[in-house]
Amino acid sequence: MPSPVINFADKLSLFSDLWSPRIIAQMNDYHFKLAKIQGEFVWHSHPETDEVFIIISGSMEIHLRDGVIQLGEGEMYVVPKGIEHKPIAGQECHILLIEPAGTLNTGDAGGDMTVQEVAWI
């Protein structure tokens, strides 16, 4: 089992691959996941759940069909369930995702970037 105190920097030092979230904590039936992102992800939505992005370091954009959300360190955003979105980061950005356990990173879109089994660190 992981240490009960979860240090984001320590956890982020344990992996380097992009667009591949790692689970760091569970609260009831929700998972907290850290991810390193750079470049463009795929358009997708999560029909069953809202999804929270918290920026740990760097900056990113969440493209929506009707606009672009700009996010920097110390900011968060809730993507409402069912809303199509496409994360983009020009430089490497580290984020904390919060969503129900089992939520796929690519939502309803599938494809090569889908992580079927998200590892705990």
Next chain:
Amino acid sequence: MPSPVINFADKLSLFSDLWSPRIIAQMNDYHFKLAKIQGEFVWHSHPETDEVFIIISGSMEIHLRDGVIQLGEGEMYVVPKGIEHKPIAGQECHILLIEPAGTLNTGDAGGDMTVQEVAWI
């Protein structure tokens, strides 16, 4: 309605009272709350839910019946449901709490520090 981008520092500038969380976001039926704490809170537990603490700035302790959890900036901790805990901060500390909407800050303990109606900011 609040801006869709939630900046922790901006939100923290909107209030100064201690031990009085403010709601800044909702994800499904969960609330994200910012709080400023200093001194000792009351022993309590939440029989129905886990509770997440994320430290935005400063440091704090979560006393448990069998130990003390030390938390600093960039760290998080999940208090399991039903576990008695008592938050303490020597200096002012700013935290993000995540728990189901309607969860009382004093849990099963009640008392003067209970905030019955948590405001959105």
